Amino acid sequence: MTVSTQTDPVLLQACLLAGSFADLSKLDFSAVNLVCYNLKRPAALKKRSAKYPPVHEDYYALYNMILKDAEKMIDKPEYIHVLLPKDFSRPLEDGAFYRCVEVLRLLFPSDLDIHTVADFDLDVSAGTIEWAGSAHYHFYTSGKDRYDHYLYFQKDPKQISLINDFIRLYFQKIGELKYLRVAIDAYSNSFSPVPLHMSFISLGMALETVVDGTSELSYRIRRTVALICADNAHVAGIIFQNINKIYKLRSTIVHGDAYKYQLVREYHPYLRSLISRTIVQLLHTDFKTATELQEAILFAGFSDRGKLFTDETISLNILSYAETLSSL
Structure with missing residues (x-):
C-alpha cells in the first residue's frame, strides 16, 4: 500500500449491513474502493484490522469496535456484513456505502440496508487508528416476519460472476x-x-x-x-x-x-x-x-x-x- 505523507488523520469508515441471507463477501465493490466481509468468517477482517492497532491501549481497535457495534444488531453473524475501504489511505466517495446497497436492491428488491457506520481517525504514517464514533440507523423490515424480505441469491459461481459484472456496469454507467x-x-x-x-x-x-x-x-x-x-x-x-x-x-x-x-x-x-x-x-x-x-x-x-x-x-x-x- 502506498504510504501517505500527510500529517492529518485520514477519516476511515466501516459500514455494517443488515438484511441479507446471501453471503455478499464474494461481490466486487472495488469500483468505489470497498471490500465486503461476512462476520460468520471474521478471520480475514481480523487480519486486515490488525495492521492498524489503536493509538492507545484503552482505545478500541478497528476489529473490536466493529464487533462491539455488531453486538447491538439482532441478526446472526452470517447475516451481518462489513464494508471497509480496500485502500485505507484513500478517502471514500460521498454515498459509497449507500450506492453498494442501491445496486444490490436494484437486482434484488429486499430489506438490505445500512445499520451502522463507524468512524475512525487513521494515521497512515504511524500505522495507528483511533475510534471517533458510530452512527446507528433504524433498520426497517417490511414483511410480516423479520426475515420475509431479506436479500437472497444463489451461491453459484456463475451467478456471482453475473452480479459482479452488473455491479461494475452500474458504477461505470x-x-x-x-x-x-x-x-x-x-x-x-x-x-x-x-x-x-x-x-x-x-x-x-x-x-x-x-x-x-x-x-x-x-x-x-x-x-x-x-x-x-x-x-x-x-x-x-x-x-x-x-x-x-x-x-x-x-x-x-x-x-x-x-x-x-x-x-x-x-x-x-x-x-x-x-x-x-x-x-x-x-x-x-x-x-x-x-x-x-x-x-x-x-x-x-x-x-x-x-x-x-x-x-x-x-x-x-x-x-x-x-x-x-x-x-x-
Whole structure:
C-alpha cells in the first residue's frame, strides 16, 4: 500500500449491513474502493484490522469496535456484513456505502440496508487508528416476519460472476444516464419506512421517467415497459394490462380520491419488481435520455425487440422477472 505523507488523520469508515441471507463477501465493490466481509468468517477482517492497532491501549481497535457495534444488531453473524475501504489511505466517495446497497436492491428488491457506520481517525504514517464514533440507523423490515424480505441469491459461481459484472456496469454507467438516476432515486425511496401508498407513488414516479413529454403518458409507459421487460408477446400483453391497473390506482391516490388499500398491497410487489427489471434492462443499453429511448421504440414492434434489448439479464434477477409474469 502506498504510504501517505500527510500529517492529518485520514477519516476511515466501516459500514455494517443488515438484511441479507446471501453471503455478499464474494461481490466486487472495488469500483468505489470497498471490500465486503461476512462476520460468520471474521478471520480475514481480523487480519486486515490488525495492521492498524489503536493509538492507545484503552482505545478500541478497528476489529473490536466493529464487533462491539455488531453486538447491538439482532441478526446472526452470517447475516451481518462489513464494508471497509480496500485502500485505507484513500478517502471514500460521498454515498459509497449507500450506492453498494442501491445496486444490490436494484437486482434484488429486499430489506438490505445500512445499520451502522463507524468512524475512525487513521494515521497512515504511524500505522495507528483511533475510534471517533458510530452512527446507528433504524433498520426497517417490511414483511410480516423479520426475515420475509431479506436479500437472497444463489451461491453459484456463475451467478456471482453475473452480479459482479452488473455491479461494475452500474458504477461505470450511472453517471452517464441522467434519466435513469431519477428513476433509481424514486425506486430507492420506495424502500424508506413510509406508508405503503407513499412508497407506491414513488414507484409510479420511477415508471414515468422512461418516457418523455406528457401526451398519451399512460399508453406510452405501458408500451415502453412491456417492450423493455417482456421476453415474449404473451408476457408483454400481461405487463401492458397490469400497468393500466397500476396507473389508474396511482392516479386515484395522488388526486385524493377514495381507493382500496388492499390493491396497494397487492400491486406494490409487482410494481417494484417491474421497475427493477426495467432499470436493469436499461443499464444494459446505450440510451442517454428518455427521448432517445422513445425514438428508438417509436416504430418498433415486439418482433424488433431483440435489436434493442437483451434477455440475458433475466438470470440476474430471476425473482423479479418471475414476479412480472402474473396478471393483477
